[in-house]
Amino acid sequence: MTKPGKQSGRQYTEAEVRAILERALREAQTPDVSHDELVAAAAEIGISRGAIEAASRDIEHVRGEEEARATLLARRRKGFRTHLFSYLLVNAFLFAVNALTDGPWWFFWPLLGCGLGLAFHALGALSSDVSPRQIRREIERSAAQARKEQHRRLMEQRRAESLERKQRLEQSAEDFGHAVEEGVATVLSRIAQEIRGSAPPPPPAPVEDAPRRRRVAPLDAEEAEFEELGEEEADRAARRGRGGR
Template identity: 80%
Template sequence: MAKPDKQSGRQYTEAEVRVILERALRDAQTRDVGHDELVAAAEEIGISRAAIEAASRDIELVRGEEAARAAIVARRRKGFRSHLFSFVVVNAFLFAINALTPGPWWFFWPLLGWGLGLAFHARAALSSDVSPRRLRREIERSAERARREELRRLKEQRRAESMERKQRLERSAEDFGHAVEEGVATVLSRIAQEIRGSVPPGPAPAPAEDAARRQRIAPLDADDAESEALGEEEAERAGRRARGRR
């Protein structure tokens, strides 16, 4: 592939372009580059988007394999350290028993047998070689963990959104209830004002005037009752005299 330079007309081969880009990236200040920026920069020198996509997939695959290999090696070495700790503690305990009890020395037999197994374990744990099958299983396991983590995150996000919607509905219902109560109170107040406006109430009597009026009415009621009783008695006497004359 050759790319002409617009300013000087110089041309570079594909190998030269690769070397120039590698040196420019090495000499320049390193920073993270986004995928869109990478595609735009590649299109400027005549590399298609499909080629960039394929190369990025290969890089992601290599990155995933490296991460899987590192996880496997770390797990192996962790298991070896645990095995080594058990080996030292148990064999020290066996040595103490053999030293404190009479009889021949026998602790080195389990020490030799277990030490042989520990040596094979160390050889496998300290090696960085990982089979392709083991790498594939680790990549699949990592992808499954990532998928579960994403599902858990989405579930928590949905739960949070549901709680937020529920709180908004509760606040809306509470605001609506307050608005209805205020509206009903306003309507009842207006109705009461209209009723008071259509039937104006008379002036309320003063307490002193009301008491004097009651004192004036009380004697009048007593005189009326007495006059009525006298009238009935006179009528009865007149009736008796009329019957005596007959």
């Protein structure tokens, strides 16, 4: 059994607890903690879940304000850089035109005029002052953009699900059509087999009569020739007998 430490009965103030926890977390290099893990750890030292929820909402609000502030400052500086690049490019072109043409020097007038506008822009862009109203507008803008992005992803997911469901229906319809065709073919084949099985057998082919007919036919032709030759000989003999008389 472990003995209690020398400091087990010591009490700490709120500031000391905060400092101890921050130092312990910093030295331990604890990775990111989930919300449930944070609630469980707070419950061990007597902090209620409601207090953790309220504190987490405040932290998220502060984090949102910091992100909105950083986004505003970055957008300002980006706009100033774009303005500066345009200022240098345009005035360099005007200087080249003024130098290549005859006449007095006039390019410094647009240089001074545009430079005055650039100076006012630099005062606003390089300043870190951001009003609460601007931060609130940026938070609302970010929230609207996040909702729009979420809606776009939801629509893409629904379209993908609809396309997948349509493809499944088409595949099912095609498979059903093939099954119906195979079933119809099978039924027709069985019907044809039953019809062939119930039909009377065909009569046997006359194997012996055919050769006889083929043999008789040549005989009839020869007899006819012989008869014709006999008739011709008889006519010739009759003519010779009439001539002799």
